Amino acid sequence: MTLxxxxxxxxxxxxxTVAQLVNVRRPAPALSxxxxxxxxxxRPSLLDRVRLLEGRSNAERQxxxxxxxxxRGLPFGRHPxxxxxxxxxxxxxxxxxxxxxxxxxxHHDAVPGSPGANDDGSAVAILLGLAERLFNDPPRRLRVRVxxxxxxxxxYLGARCYVKTAALERVLGVLSLELCGIGDALAVWDVLPPLxxxxxxxxxxxxxxxLGYRRDETYHVAGRIPVFxxxxxxxxxxxxPAFGLTVVPAAEGEALRQFIFNxxxxxxxxxVRRPAPxxxxxxxxxxxxTLEPAALERTADALFALVHSL
Ligand SMILES: [Zn+2]
Numbered sequence: 001m002t003l004x005x006x007x008x009x010x011x012x013x014x015x016x017t018v019a020q021l022v023n024v025r026r027p028a029p030a031l032s033x034x035x036x037x038x039x040x041x042x043r044p045s046l047l048d049r050v051r052l053l054e055g056r057s058n059a060e061r062q063x064x065x066x067x068x069x070x071x072r073g074l075p076f077g078r079h080p081x082x083x084x085x086x087x088x089x090x091x092x093x094x095x096x097x098x099x100x101x102x103x104x105x106x107h108h109d110a111v112p113g114s115p116g117a118n119d120d121g122s123a124v125a126i127l128l129g130l131a132e133r134l135f136n137d138p139p140r141r142l143r144v145r146v147x148x149x150x151x152x153x154x155x156y157l158g159a160r161c162y163v164k165t166a167a168l169e170r171v172l173g174v175l176s177l178e179l180c181g182i183g184d185a186l187a188v189w190d191v192l193p194p195l196x197x198x199x200x201x202x203x204x205x206x207x208x209x210x211l212g213y214r215r216d217e218t219y220h221v222a223g224r225i226p227v228f229x230x231x232x233x234x235x236x237x238x239x240x241p242a243f244g245l246t247v248v249p250a251a252e253g254e255a256l257r258q259f260i261f262n263x264x265x266x267x268x269x270x271x272v273r274r275p276a277p278x279x280x281x282x283x284x285x286x287x288x289x290t291l292e293p294a295a296l297e298r299t300a301d302a303l304f305a306l307v308h309s310l
Pocket of ligand 1: 107120152179
């Protein structure tokens with residue numbers, strides 16, 4: 001185990017322990033949607049796809065992703081992993097015929113006691129919908145790999161295991177979707193100085209501006225985020241430009257900046273009011289009722305446009 005792996009492992013332990021402590025008193029369980037109900041809908045919404053995972057155990061959430069992909073006839077690969085840190089399965093599906101690859105990630109696990117709607121059912125739902133859209137309208141110069149990981153809350157365990165075995169040459173970028181269901185502004189984060197000029201980021205910025213987003217108002221490019229993290233960090237050691245992508249309410253911009261960039265205060269504010277979307281993050285209140293369908297659609301549309309611009 002490398003020092004980096006050890007750091008991720010310990011971070012995962014803290015994450016899950018805090019959630020266990022905070023979520024001891026559980027409210028009524030979230031009412032998840034069955035796969036059969038979802039498949040019966042002619043045009044299931046992204047929010048309905050969130051409800052497929054919501055409130056379920058991690059084993060069930062993982063199974064739902066695989067069953068959904070199979071039922072929709074989407075060809076996917078299974079990547080099981082088992083280490084002393086835990087076991088699970090990542091799922092990947094490729095679409096498009098280009099030489100270079102863009103990897104889009106959503107994690108299917110949730111912390112103990114949280115229904116896991118925004119974290120990270122929102123991302124899984126967006127990527128399930130996007131995968132179907134891309135199969136009908138594939139990019140010609142790009143391969144898109146949609147990756148559904150397990151064990152993100154265990155210090156990016158699934159992603160770390162994936163990175164160790166996957167062929168990652170010609171990967172031009174990685175975006176890990178986290179909390180994409182509340183708000184009207186997109187934030188790309190963990191943009192470290194050497195990665196600021198990465199072509200994938202430049203193209204994403206141009207794509208967003210082409211869609212009418214405005215820098216520092218309706219889209220943000222943020223540096224390294226303390227305390228929080230996501231699966232893209234498992235790709236850092238390989239030198240691939242890898243970022244987080246989150247949706248936030250534009251109106252909470254200043255409160256979010258204060259909250260995110262002051263780790264000490266952030267830690268102390270565990271039990272007091274946090275700005276959305278962190279007011280439900282890792283709590284039993286992370287339910288689909290708190291999500292905004294427009295936020296899910298906005299993210300899916302931006303990624304669809306990015307894929308067709310690269
Ligand atoms: Zn997450």
